[in-house]
Every structure is written in C-alpha cells, then in structure tokens.
Amino acid sequence: MPEKTSVEARLGVDKWDLDRQSHIRIADQELCRKCVKKPCLIVCPAKVYRWENNAITVNYAACLELRACYVACHEYGNGAIEWDYPNGAKGIVFRYG
Ligand code: SF4
Structure with missing residues (x-):
C-alpha cells in the first residue's frame, strides 16, 4: 500500500505566481x-x-x-466574501495533489 502524504506536505510543493491585488475582499466587517x-x-x-x-x-x-470559502460564507455565514479569480494567469500553479 502506498504511503499517505499529508495535506501540508502536498501544499508545500505547490507554487504561486502572486497577483499584486487581492482577488478576495470582505465587503463589510460588520x-x-x-x-x-x-x-x-x-x-x-x-x-x-x-x-x-x-x-x-x-x-x-x-x-x-x-472557492469553498465563498460558498460557505454565502450558505452558512453572512455573505461578506467577494471572490474572483486572480488577474490573468496569476495565482496558484498546482504541481501535486
Ligand atoms: S463566513 Fe462569516 S466571518 Fe467569514 S467572511 Fe463570511 S460573513 Fe465574514
């Protein structure tokens, strides 16, 4: 049986091309x-x-x-998250997992 890899280890090999602007916004902290x-x-x-x-x-x-945060916020929270994909091809570049 193959050895299990932890979530943290999988995330550790991912790579990001970071956008300067956040693609996530909190509409209202209240x-x-x-x-x-x-x-x-x-x-x-x-x-x-x-x-x-x-x-x-x-x-x-x-x-x-x-985008699980957006769904959870709008289904079970108060709908404060505004979420879009990062500009262009910025953001996560998956390598594994
Ligand atoms: S889930 Fe609740 S605390 Fe989290 S961003 Fe949405 S409204 Fe705010």
Missing part, C-alpha cells in the same frame, strides 16, 4: 462580527482567513482557488 458560525475559518485548507482584533483578515497569497 457582517463578519455578526456572523455566528464563521465557516470561512474552518473550510479553507490553506488558512487564508483569520479572526484577529475583532475582524476577519485575508491572506490571499495562500489561496488555492477552491
């Missing part, structure tokens, strides 16, 4: 403060979202472009 479940903190395997100083922060540079 929506996040009132968001009970905050699913964005749970669904993203790259931990793009953090809850710091009573606000959501977004580390778009780590985004894997799964």
Whole structure:
C-alpha cells in the first residue's frame, strides 16, 4: 500500500505566481462580527482567513482557488466574501495533489 502524504506536505510543493491585488475582499466587517458560525475559518485548507482584533483578515497569497470559502460564507455565514479569480494567469500553479 502506498504511503499517505499529508495535506501540508502536498501544499508545500505547490507554487504561486502572486497577483499584486487581492482577488478576495470582505465587503463589510460588520457582517463578519455578526456572523455566528464563521465557516470561512474552518473550510479553507490553506488558512487564508483569520479572526484577529475583532475582524476577519485575508491572506490571499495562500489561496488555492477552491472557492469553498465563498460558498460557505454565502450558505452558512453572512455573505461578506467577494471572490474572483486572480488577474490573468496569476495565482496558484498546482504541481501535486
Ligand atoms: S463566513 Fe463570511 S460573513 Fe462569516 S466571518 Fe467569514 S467572511 Fe465574514
């Protein structure tokens, strides 16, 4: 049976061509403060979202472009995430996994 590779190890071999502008935006932090479940903190395997100083922060540079955060936010949160793909061919360049 082949040896299992951890998610962290798989992500470690991916490569990014970083856009200067974030492709993820929080429309209104007040929506996040009132968001009970905050699913964005749970669904993203790259931990793009953090809850710091009573606000959501977004580390778009780590985004894997799964868009799970957008779906979770709009289905189970308060719909604050605005999300689009990075400009041109910028963003994640998958190598493995
Ligand atoms: S799920 Fe959406 S509304 Fe809720 S905290 Fe996260 S970004 Fe804000």
